[in-house]
Amino acid sequence: MTREESSKVTRRSIRLASSVTDENPEPKPSHPPTVADLTFGEESITLDALLSNFPGRRSQILDLIRLIGPLDSPSLPIMVYGDASTGKTSVALQVFRHLNRPFVYSSCRTCCSPRLLFESILNQLLLHSKCSSNGYASAKRCDKPSDFVNLLRQALSDVMETLGRKSMGKMLYLIVDHVDLIKDWDKGAMILQFLFSLYSVLKMPQLGIILISGLPPDVYYSNMGYTDPLPVYFPEYSEDELRQIFLKTQVNKKLYSAFLDVVLRPFCRVTRRVEELSTTFSSLFRKYCVPLDDLAISPNEDLKRRLYSNLKPHITSSLNEIFRVSSRPHDGDTKGERRQKASYSSENGEELEILDFHMSTSAKYLLIAAFLASRNPATLDASMFDSTGGMDNRKRKRKASEKSMEKKEIAEQEAVMKGPGSFPLERLLAIFQCIASVGDSSFGEEEEEEEATGYDKESNNMMSDILLQVSSLCDANFMIKSGSCPLEGSIRYRSMVSEDLCLKVARSLSFPLSKYLYRR
Amino acid sequence: MGKENPAEKTLNLIRGRLCDPTFVFRPLSGSSDSNYSKLKFIVSTSITEGCNNSILLLGPRGSGKAAVLDLVVGDLMEEYPDSVTVIRLNGLLHSEDICAFKEIARQLCMEHHLLFSKMASFDENSQFIIAMLRECGLAHKTIIFVLDEFDMFAQGKQRLLYSLLDAMQSVTSQAVVVGISSRLDADQLLEKRVRSRFSHRKILFLPPSREEIDSLLEHLLSLPADSSFPSGYVSQFNEKIKNITSDSRFKDMLKTFLNANSTVNSLLKFIFRAVSSMNLESGLLSLENFKTALSSMQRQPKLEAVRADCSILELYLLVCMRRLEVKEQSSYNFISVMKEYKTIHDSFQTSDYYAQNVCLRAFEHLREREVICYAENRGQSQAGEYRPMKLLISASELHQGMRSHACCPAILLKLLDH
Structure with missing residues (x-):
């Protein structure tokens, strides 16, 4: 039963171990960092153990080891790519554990800007660890690629010298993980290009470069072009x-x-x-x-x-x-997450009835009003919400001709493409008042008149409260502000609620939602 | 330690050769009409005659422009010690003017053992550079400016290029500007004031000819006869190499590879891959090594993504999107794909019918993998389900990928066709 947990644990411990050895902190005070810390740190493992640790990755591991090559042999840049959770990072790190060679590992997931990435690499090379005594500062401040190249050259030649003295080989490897994330960085294309041509810019064959990417090399081709590294592909497990x-x-x-x-x-x-x-x-x-x-x-x-x-x-x-x-490991506290959760679970029959979060009645009505305003065309509002409370029976449609059918199909397609429509605040409030009065009237038929007028009176002093509710619905991502209309200048809203969730809300109010929903 | 496996040693030697561009390009520079001799002639005349010059080296990426320049510079440094200074800039790193001037000043200071101030302003740096140019000119020292990725310097106001080339108009200075670019129209990017000061000498780098490739292969792969290898092994290894390179199958492979990319660097990568899969027991290369190298170099990532990475559900979604495209529906989003998915399910009663949220997640997987993407970047206010999508994979790739998929249902292939 603990299999999953333990698999997670080994996976974590791999990353943890690597981060302890080379990335960061708490080296015991008695133990100043040395170049020996650039290796994996634990005992190296045999090739057989490595292969049996990663079922289904045999050819990739052997390929990687061959490309990295025997001791002291220079290597061209390598790119490991494959889908998420196919073992790219763990295999790469464990291969280095097996080879027991010095390496520097930086992930673009944790180093989320060029400066952090550069400084993390330099810190490891300079055997600098951030701690309270140096105010968690990096060894060198560096945010431009040009400075990085100069500093890296300097740091590398120093490290090489020490490595040479300790006879630990002549090669040092740089592993950069999650390269694909750089694409979304500010000026990411520049940094990517820099990273891909780092090998030829540095002109130091002692540095082997291994890039790990979730995306295949072809997505990095831009019109600039660069010589791409040697690919190693990690397919999904069979x-x-x-x-x-x-x-x-x-x-x-x-x-x-x-x-x-x-x-x-x-x-x-x-x-x-x-x-x-x-x-x-x-x-x-x-x-x-x-x-x-x-x-x-x-x-x-x-x-x-x-x-x-x-x-x-x-x-x-x-x-x-x-x-x-897996997508939401912790129950989120925000309503937005619960909403998604609710809409995700809504497919299950037994859960359909239950709404797993609390909302005030007026907020529920507002939610329904927003949903209706987004789905129904505005021109039909008058007929839907007239004095009879939307009970009107529409005339039986004439038999549709072929052409009109076609038109209808196109319109339908357009509607699907557009998604839920946007609406001004006034329309939302109007619909809200209509449906709220209908909802109230269903409780007691004889008091209908009184109730409706009473509500009208009340709604005037409730107006600010309703606006507050609207803004809190916006915060909870049930509704979004979708920019202002250039003609009217007022802010328009858009409902983000799925139909299932809205039905659930309507059911909890025993509100006849389907009666008001315009179906094409 | 002392007794090393000869196979491993061979591997190290050849890998070292492949990673050392000066070694690779040395034999290509032998003849008198090679780019090496042309470049060397131009640069050395400006050293001996004390004049200014500017040259552009143009050619596709990986054709050895920088390597040949390095060879020339290295040789000239030996020939004229103390009278050559090389300043190297890279367009990727120093395309900003301030940064470039600072870097030039830094390298000049390093070269002449002066104290470099990080705090120096742009003006101070540029005055320093001009002063240094004059001083060097008076002392008959030549400064060679190497501008890698030359086209990147031509972005913006081109202040660096202008001030360098303008300083070279004076009689006292003695400098050579060498631009390296993979854009053949690099000189067209220059502003008028820069272009008029530029000499318009260009050296074009062409892919190597067939004979050159053959000699290059021999140069790279054959072992030296002298040295510490067991003599029997050397002759055996070289014999094997000769066998392989003269094999017609190898020639075919080389031809297919060079058809895709015929620069020297891509050839080096191919050989590197083949050599690193050498069998260390026998210590000999085989034709098989080159075959596997070829197959691992020529990848089709999109096809592989369909073949190996996609689950059945993801294939269903791809097929649905493809069908919508065939129907000439101008644009579609997740909701319309789900509609298509439902019609397929209704008419064929497939066993793979999953809830919308599962499909949405599969959709996200496809998007992460960049097999599909949002058709436009704007409209982010809309929820993901409603944003228009497009396929990034061609019909034939999809077809081929599904055909070679391990467990693709037959119905899907049928659905894809019509």
Whole structure:
């Protein structure tokens, strides 16, 4: 049962170990950093252990080792690429653990600007660690590529000298992770180009460069062009490889294997990412084990069948929930996240009735009003919300001719493309008043007149409150401000709520939403 | 330690050669009409006759412009010690004027053992440079300015180029400006005032001819006969290399590779890949090494993404998008793709029908992988589902990829066709 956790733990510990050895802090005061810290730090592992640690990555590991080459041999830049969670970073780092050679690892995920990236690389090379005594400052201040090249050259030649004295080889490797993120940086194209041509700019063959990217090399081609590094491709794991990965750290392999027989195939059709599968499998496996008293049991055919029939109803539901847990590991506090959660879970029948967050009644009406204003064309408002409360029965439509059908289809397509429409605040308030009065009237028929007028009176002093509600709905991302209309100059709003969620809200108010919704 | 495996040593030697551009380009510079001799002639006359000059080296990326220049500079430094100073700038790093002047001042200070002040202003730096140019001219020392990525310096106001070339108009100075660019129209980018001061000498770098490639291969791969290798091994290795390079299959491979990219650097990468997969037990290269190198160099990432990375659900979405494109629907978003997905499911009763949120996530995966992307950047106020999308993969790639996919359902292929 702990398989997933432990896989996470090993993965983390890899990154942690690397960050402790070369990136940062808390070196014991008695131990000043030396060049030896540039190696992986732990005991090196044999090639066999390395290969067995990463099922399905054999050819990639061998390829990488061959490209890095034997001791002291210079190397051209390498680019490791592949999808998320295919083991790029861990393989690269563990390969260096196996080779036991000095390297510098910086990830563009943690170093989110050129300056941080450059300084992190320099800090590691200069064996500088940020701590309270130096005010967490970097060794060198450097935010331009030109300064970086000068400083890097200097730092490299110093490190090389020390390495040479300690006979630790003549090569140092620079691993830059998550290169694809640079694309979104400010002036990212420049930095990328710089990084890709760093090898030829530096002209120091002692520095081997390894770039790790989530995207294939072809997305980096720009009209500027540069000589691209040697590609090493990490494909997504196949089904068999996934099985090996999941079984690797299991205690009761037989039981888990029986479990995988059942679940792996259907889930693989949706996604093959280890991180996503592992979270789903952990909860499913718990359900799978519910009928069992003894988790160490090795199941026979009969038991397997029984367990399967027990699990079967859960599979379909969790197939449709597969991303829910992994995408949002913690229950968010903001309403926006809950809204998404609510709309994600809305597919499940049993949850449809329950609204899993609290809202005031007027906020609910506002939400519905905004939804209606976004979906219905403004020209139909009058007929929808006339004095009869939208109960009018529209005339039976004439049989549509072929041409009008075609027109309708095009209009429909356009509507899908446009998404929910935007509306001014006045329209929202008008619809809100209409539906709120209808909603109230449904409680007591005889008091209709009184109630409606009473509400009108009340709404005048409630106006500021309603505006507050509107702004809090905006904050919660139920509605967004979509820019002002150039003609009117007023701000327009747009509803972001899915139909399922709105139906749920309407049901909790017992409000007949479908009656007011215009269907093409 | 002392007893090293000869195979490993060979590997180290050849890899070292491949990573050392001066070694690679040395034999190509032998003949009298090579770029090396042309460039060397121009630069050396300006050294001996004390005149100013400017040259552009043009050619595709990886054709050895910088390497040949380095060769020339290195040789001239040996020939005329103490009278050549080289200042290197790179357009990628120093395209800003302030930064470029500072870097020139820094390198000049380093060269002449002066104290460089980081705080010096732009004006001070430029006055310093002009003064240094005059001093060097009086002392008959030549300064060679190497401007890599020359086209990047031509962006903006071109102050650097103007002040360098303008300073060179005076009789006292003695400098050579060498621009390196992969843009063949680099001199057209110059402003009028800069262009009139530029000499318009250009040296074009062409891809190597067939004979040159053959001699290059031999130069790179054959082991020296002398030295510490066991003599039997050297002859065996060289014999094997000769066998491989004269093999017609190898020639075909080389031809297909050079058809895609015929610069020297890409050839080096190809050989590097092949050599690094050398069998260390036998210590010999084989034709197989080159074959695997070729296949790993010529990748089609988009095709691979479909073949190896996409799950069945993601393939469904791609097929739906493709079908919408075939229907000539001008633009589509997630909602319309879901509609298509639903119609497919309704008419064929496929087993892969998932909830919208699962599909949305699969959609996001595809977008992360850059197989699809948003058609336009504006409209970010709209939720992702409603933003128009487009495929970044061609129909044939999709087709080919799905055909070679491990477990692509037959129905999908059928749906893709019509």
